[in-house]
Amino acid sequence: MTQLNISLDFDELTEAITKSDMNTAMKALAISVFNAYMEAERDQFLKANRYERSEDRVDSRNGYYDRDFRLSIGKLNLRVPRTRSGQFSTQLFEKYCRSDQAFVLSMVEAVVNGVSTRKVTNIVENLCGEQVSKSFVSSVMTRLDPELKKFRERSLTYEKFPYLYVDALYLKVHEESRVVSKALYIAQGVNSKNKREILGFKVTGAESEESWSSFFRELRDRGLRQPIMVTSDAHAGLKRAIQKEFPGTSWQRCTAHFIRNITDKMPKKKSRKARQLVSQIFKSSTKQEAKEKRAELEKLVEKKDNKAKYTRSLEILDEGFEDALQYLSQPEPYQISLRTTNSLERLNQEIRRRERVVRIFPNEAAAERLFGAILQDYHDQWQEQKRTFLRDFSPEFQ
Structure with a gap:
């Protein structure tokens, strides 16, 4: 089988390109290397070289589509190989954040299920090629869903969270041939290191005391200890749920x-x-x-x-x-x-930016996947930042 006769470490390559003065010749070289790498990836996936007859062949070539690959030094226009079934997916772009993966997946899933707008279909074609399939959706889910599940269900016993912020926003989801309104519940905590964490998220029906209580019980079941204060808006059901599930906790009206x-x-x-x-x-x-x-x-x-x-x-x-x-x-x-709850409102703005493109989610799971990925990306960014959330933290919470 034909292989790319260049040994590449993409982290080192990206760093080298980033630190270089990228003239036209260097960009052309980078494009050639990336295109050759993806071509070799497709050969490996097909288990057959170009024009080769092989009993092991699993699919056939189906041309290319153009895609811009943005690095900090500029934009590279690449030719991304594709296969007849649409199942082949290059690993070259795996470096982009999980929220972008989930965003693309939500749109692709919408196209596959026939509920997208022309605008969404065009975006999918530009990002993923002209053909998408249920098998493509399934393969991306297999990579992304276990990671989000692990994050969402992780134990919360490792930390104290004296301050909790909760909010909900609404979105549209296809459900049994209808478009219905769903609420995304979000819980953000401040830990003993004075950094924010996303403690939980959930897509469910409209806000009510019972649904908020259920959300809080899930957090407690994962090990959340009683916070000192919960900050939220004044939704009546939410307020009653806070009083019920966290007796003795102060409620701060936003x-x-x-x-x-x-x-x-x-x-x-x-x-x-x-x-x-x-x-x-x-x-x-x-x-x-x-x-x-x-x-x-x-x-x-x-x-x-x-x-x-x-x-x-x-x-x-x-x-x-x-x-x-x-x-x-x-x-x-x-x-x-x-x-x-301004810190949560900024998260909501990012969620809304993506939600406006998808517009109507093909199902509840697709919405939860995209929003969960966005929230996990923010969670990870907060942990890496040296800057803390509150200005100073009292020793009694250490």
């Missing part, structure tokens, strides 16, 4: 959500000062300071000719005032990070 709840009920005009005061209340570093800012807001509203239009805003503030100030019970350096 101040970003709460401020929007209050200011959305204010008049659109001539309310700038009032809106600023609402924001300042929840940037306070002491309970007394928050009370003083609240009194200042109430005094300002009382002087307004249209004070009746602020009634509902003040009622909302009164109802959630204490819950939104629980962060003040923790050390001051922690407070800016504990009072909101």
Whole structure:
């Protein structure tokens, strides 16, 4: 069988190319090497060289498709070999992160199941070639799914997580010839090394007390100890589930959500000062300071000719005032990070960016795979970073 007569270590090769001044000749050499490597890969997969008759042959050649391969030094345009069945997959691109693999797989699976848009089909063709098959989907799942399962079901007994952040976002999934709305539950914790971790995720039905309770019980079954504080939005079912599953844990109502709840009920005009005061209340570093800012807001509203239009805003503030100030019970350096779910919102933005392309997932498993891969990639990045999440961590949590 024909083999590539070059011994390659792709990590060393990539590093060498990265550190080089990539002129046209060097790029051309790199393209030649990569294309030759993939050609040899296809020969090995087929168990037959070009024009060779062999009883061991498992498939036949089916031309090439163009694909850009981006390195830090620039873009290489490669000719990727393909086979008639579509089962061949080069290992050259295995270096890209698992979330990209899951993203491509979600789109491919959508195409195979006939639920994609023309836009998604075009993306799949550019990334994977013109032909995709159920066997291709299966082979990628075999590589990716066990890794995500291991991450999702890992024991949590190895650490203490004094602070927990939870949130849910909605997506569309095909289910029994219907398109239904599903919720993605996410739990993010802060460990004793002051770094964030993704503790759990789950795609299930709409938010409810029972579904949130079930999610929390799964975390406890994996070894999660009772946190000091849980930060979330004010969904009624979620709040009751926190109280039920973590009795004695403080609940911090996300101040970003709460401020929007209050200011959305204010008049659109001539309310700038009032809106600023609402924001300042929840940037306070002491309970007394928050009370003083609240009194200042109430005094300002009382002087307004249209004070009746602020009634509902003040009622909302009164109802959630204490819950939104629980962060003040923790050390001051922690407070800016504990009072909101903003760190989870940034994750949600990345999830939404991918979800908008797929649009409707072919099944629940495909959605869970993509989101799980994104979350695991972020989890791994956080562990590698030297920078910590909270500014300082008290010795009592070490």
